[in-house]
Amino acid sequence: MDKQELWQNVLSQIQLQISQANFSTWFKSTAIISRQKGHIIVGVPNSFSREWLEKKYNRLILNILEELSEKVKHLEYKIVAIPVTQPVSVYKEIQSSANQLELEELNLDKTTNLNSKYTFDNFIVGPFNELAHAAGTAIIKNPGRIYNPFFVYGGVGLGKTHLLQAVGNKIHQDFKNKKVKYFSSERFITGIVNAIRNQSIHQFKEEYRQFDVLIIDDVQFFAGKEKSQEEFFHLFNLLYEDNKQIIISSDRPPRAISALEERLRSRFEGGMIADIGSPDFESRSAILKQKVHDKKTLLDDLVLEYIANNVQKNVRELEGALNRLIAWQELNSQDVNLELAKNLLRKTINPKNKRVDFQKVIKIVADFYSLDKKDLFLNSRKKEIVKPRQVAMYFMRKELNSSYPFIGNKFGGKDHTTAIYACEKISQGIKKDEQLAEEIEVMKEKIYAY
Amino acid sequence: MKITILKNKFSKGLSIVEKITGRNFTLPILENVSISSEESTLRLSTTDLEIGISYWIMAKIEEKGKITIPVKPLSNFVSLINEEQINMETKENTLFLKGEFYKTQIKGLSADDFPIIPEVSEDIWVEIDSKQFSQAILQVIDFCALTQTRLELSGIYLSFEKDQVKIVTTDSFRLAEKTIPVSAVSNDFNIQTLILPRNAARELVNIFSQEDGAMKLYLSPNQIMAEKRFPDSDKPCVRLVTRLIEGEYPNYKEVIPTGTKSKVLIKKEELSNQIKKASLFSGKSNEVAMDIESKKGEITFFSQNVDLGETKSKLKADIKGEEVEIRFNYKFLSEGINQINSKDVSIELNGSDGPGLIKPVGDSSFLYVIMPIKPS
Numbered sequence: 001m002d003k004q005e006l007w008q009n010v011l012s013q014i015q016l017q018i019s020q021a022n023f024s025t026w027f028k029s030t031a032i033i034s035r036q037k038g039h040i041i042v043g044v045p046n047s048f049s050r051e052w053l054e055k056k057y058n059r060l061i062l063n064i065l066e067e068l069s070e071k072v073k074h075l076e077y078k079i080v081a082i083p084v085t086q087p088v089s090v091y092k093e094i095q096s097s098a099n100q101l102e103l104e105e106l107n108l109d110k111t112t113n114l115n116s117k118y119t120f121d122n123f124i125v126g127p128f129n130e131l132a133h134a135a136g137t138a139i140i141k142n143p144g145r146i147y148n149p150f151f152v153y154g155g156v157g158l159g160k161t162h163l164l165q166a167v168g169n170k171i172h173q174d175f176k177n178k179k180v181k182y183f184s185s186e187r188f189i190t191g192i193v194n195a196i197r198n199q200s201i202h203q204f205k206e207e208y209r210q211f212d213v214l215i216i217d218d219v220q221f222f223a224g225k226e227k228s229q230e231e232f233f234h235l236f237n238l239l240y241e242d243n244k245q246i247i248i249s250s251d252r253p254p255r256a257i258s259a260l261e262e263r264l265r266s267r268f269e270g271g272m273i274a275d276i277g278s279p280d281f282e283s284r285s286a287i288l289k290q291k292v293h294d295k296k297t298l299l300d301d302l303v304l305e306y307i308a309n310n311v312q313k314n315v316r317e318l319e320g321a322l323n324r325l326i327a328w329q330e331l332n333s334q335d336v337n338l339e340l341a342k343n344l345l346r347k348t349i350n351p352k353n354k355r356v357d358f359q360k361v362i363k364i365v366a367d368f369y370s371l372d373k374k375d376l377f378l379n380s381r382k383k384e385i386v387k388p389r390q391v392a393m394y395f396m397r398k399e400l401n402s403s404y405p406f407i408g409n410k411f412g413g414k415d416h417t418t419a420i421y422a423c424e425k426i427s428q429g430i431k432k433d434e435q436l437a438e439e440i441e442v443m444k445e446k447i448y449a450y
Numbered sequence: 451m452k453i454t455i456l457k458n459k460f461s462k463g464l465s466i467v468e469k470i471t472g473r474n475f476t477l478p479i480l481e482n483v484s485i486s487s488e489e490s491t492l493r494l495s496t497t498d499l500e501i502g503i504s505y506w507i508m509a510k511i512e513e514k515g516k517i518t519i520p521v522k523p524l525s526n527f528v529s530l531i532n533e534e535q536i537n538m539e540t541k542e543n544t545l546f547l548k549g550e551f552y553k554t555q556i557k558g559l560s561a562d563d564f565p566i567i568p569e570v571s572e573d574i575w576v577e578i579d580s581k582q583f584s585q586a587i588l589q590v591i592d593f594c595a596l597t598q599t600r601l602e603l604s605g606i607y608l609s610f611e612k613d614q615v616k617i618v619t620t621d622s623f624r625l626a627e628k629t630i631p632v633s634a635v636s637n638d639f640n641i642q643t644l645i646l647p648r649n650a651a652r653e654l655v656n657i658f659s660q661e662d663g664a665m666k667l668y669l670s671p672n673q674i675m676a677e678k679r680f681p682d683s684d685k686p687c688v689r690l691v692t693r694l695i696e697g698e699y700p701n702y703k704e705v706i707p708t709g710t711k712s713k714v715l716i717k718k719e720e721l722s723n724q725i726k727k728a729s730l731f732s733g734k735s736n737e738v739a740m741d742i743e744s745k746k747g748e749i750t751f752f753s754q755n756v757d758l759g760e761t762k763s764k765l766k767a768d769i770k771g772e773e774v775e776i777r778f779n780y781k782f783l784s785e786g787i788n789q790i791n792s793k794d795v796s797i798e799l800n801g802s803d804g805p806g807l808i809k810p811v812g813d814s815s816f817l818y819v820i821m822p823i824k825p826s
Contacts, residue, residue: 021477022477022563025477025499046500047568048499048566051568052565099823101623101823101824102623103622103624103625103805103819103821105701106603106622106704106705110698110700110701323824327735330735331733331734331735
């Protein structure tokens with residue numbers, strides 16, 4: 001007889017000897033949790049049950065156990081944690097809008113820094129992220145052995161963080177003895193700065209060395225922070241030599257991160273690099289359906305299709321559009337139909353309403369190439385200035401639909417043919433030069449970021 | 451059992467222990483109060499199997515004994531007696547109450563079937579002012595999560611250190627933390643943390659907010675006991691034993707913002723009035739927008755409702771830092787501000803989608819973190 005059967009037998013006999021009320025109160029959620037050499041430990045849900053069984057039913061239980069020819073030397077009762085159901089709350093839950101923000105940090109696991117809401121179960125896979133997903137699932141089976149480091153890149157709001165965290169969560173769950181740690185690069189940098197200030201850089205490194213899986217998000221922020229890069233480089237080598245898994249994300253591939261040291265770049269490129277692109281229509285629909293399901297509401301399929309068709313670039317915007325509709329639905333207690341959805345989302349979807357203007361393009365291009373805004377208008381043929389100027393002209397043509405003479409005029413009275421040449425050159429360049437293509441993508445995203 | 455007891459004391463005792471009893475179909479004895487006589491005291495106990503309360507009253511004991519009696523009818527009856535003393539006697543399972551002008555009998559159940567209220571080891575304890583402790587719990591108790599999904603957030607987190615205790619609640623939209631001093635601790639006391647169920651906290655406040663002086667909390671892994679002793683005696687006068695919530699409380703300190711982008715100093719009274727005014731128009735979403743204009747030193751409150759209309763009003767304030775337009779659920783905002791006891795309130799904001807920190811001015815023992823509504 002195993003311990004479960006044994007306890008079943010005991011219960012069925014006790015049932016006959018005490019009142020139903022007593023039985024259901026005191027023997028509910030009890031079980032034998034260990035039986036070794038006549039030493040039996042019975043798990044009980046709370047201290048009330050323990051006192052009662054110990055003081056009132058101990059004799060009875062012992063007798064029955066003996067009848068079942070079980071040799072008992074010692075019988076002990078122990079409280080085991082069983083989730084308690086609190087009486088249904090009489091307080092009304094406060095009504096709140098679907099857009100109410102939460103204190104996200106409360107969802108973080110204390111030891112790993114991971115947010116448990118990110119899992120593979122709610123990660124939608126499509127052609128746009130197949131490779132990254134496949135690499136991620138390979139890693140969780142055998143962390144540190146294949147694809148090390150694993151470098152994921154892609155634009156904002158496409159699910160990099162989700163994938164990274166899901167990998168971390170899964171490893172944490174499957175390999176109990178592996179230490180997983182997730183950091184945003186910002187936190188990592190703050191850590192280094194503090195360590196330098198407190199002269200505890202050695203301890204800092206020691207601490208990081210213990211991790212079996214280190215996940216660093218948004219590594220592009222390392223750009224230009226040389227000391228952090230150096231420390232990270234050493235740490236990287238240490239972990240890598242010990243076959244510890246390193247997972248990194250960025251908004252662009254390693255070679256497109258300006259001001260990243262060559263040795264770090266080559267390290268990043270040494271493992272598996274996977275990109276996450278923009279989701280296709282089917283994936284967008286699937287994502288929307290998943291979100292609707294998560295939020296436990298209902299929306300018309302036609303409406304979802306409309307959103308999927310019109311919000312194309314990024315998953316976060318998809319969610320934003322969806323939230324808007326759900327909030328409206330909750331507020332007005334009325335279902336959103338297609339016409340209404342079009343109306344409500346007009347502002348979000350119609351890109352013309354986005355404030356993209358000449359000033360903004362100039363600012364973003366100048367910022368990107370670390371120039372002053374004035375520099376773009378200089379009548380200079382220096383290489384560092386010519387290219388940014390051409391890029392700015394290209395954006396004015398492509399994104400603002402400005403005329404060539406207007407563009408030429410804006411840049412210090414240049415001829416319209418200069419503008420045409422610039423635009424052609426960049427357009428051609430994008431096709432041949434991948435780095436330039438990446439740069440253009442990143443700037444474009446920034447232009448439309450707000 | 452044969453005893454004589456003062457009516458007022460008996461009545462008070464019953465009113466304290468009766469709160470946690472209620473209809474119970476599986477175990478009707480839980481509707482009863484257990485009455486048992488000790489050397490010179492009478493002990494009243496009730497339990498709902500999560501919380502147990504015991505209360506001791508001085509009495510003249512002629513003959514020892516014990517019994518359990520349905521607490522509601524007994525308590526109601528005793529409160530209506532207008533004589534100073536009560537003579538009580540038990541025969542079998544019936545309680546006889548006798549005075550100069552009345553004679554009453556109430557049927558009860560045998561005390562042997564009454565649950566045993568667990569004892570808590572007295573090794574680890576803290577001593578704390580009972581009124582101050584009750585006040586502090588009241589200040590944060592409304593911000594517990596009411597969901598079943600995250601049980602650890604449904605209780606009150608207590609973190610005891612040698613000289614202070616931090617009392618924390620959060621429902622993931624806002625968080626409150628109150629710090630009060632601890633007057634004494636047991637030997638070799640290390641930091642002790644626990645999660646107190648909300649119901650138990652309410653009972654604790656009900657009982658101990660009326661008591662002057664210090665109370666003791668005995669801590670153990672699954673349960674705690676709150677105790678108050680008779681003055682000049684080491685005999686307990688009232689005890690509450692409760693189960694604790696298992697689980698790990700999140701690392702709540704991560705939530706409290708360390709930096710600030712905009713800082714507002716404002717009169718509490720004026721602020722709550724403005725919020726009240728705006729809330730009338732906020733509709734179902736409870737949404738109130740605040741436009742913090744540091745240059746003008748003004749806050750504009752705005753709310754609108756498709757059916758009713760809209761309102762906009764301004765308030766002068768001392769503002770430093772960035773301008774920001776931020777939207778809050780007015781209930782979250784006013785509930786937090788209501789718990790602030792100073793004349794002026796300090797509000798520190800971190801952009802339109804970052805956490806806000808609300809504190810009393812000149813009192814660092816309380817803080818309230820609130821998340822805004824996402825800007826659209």
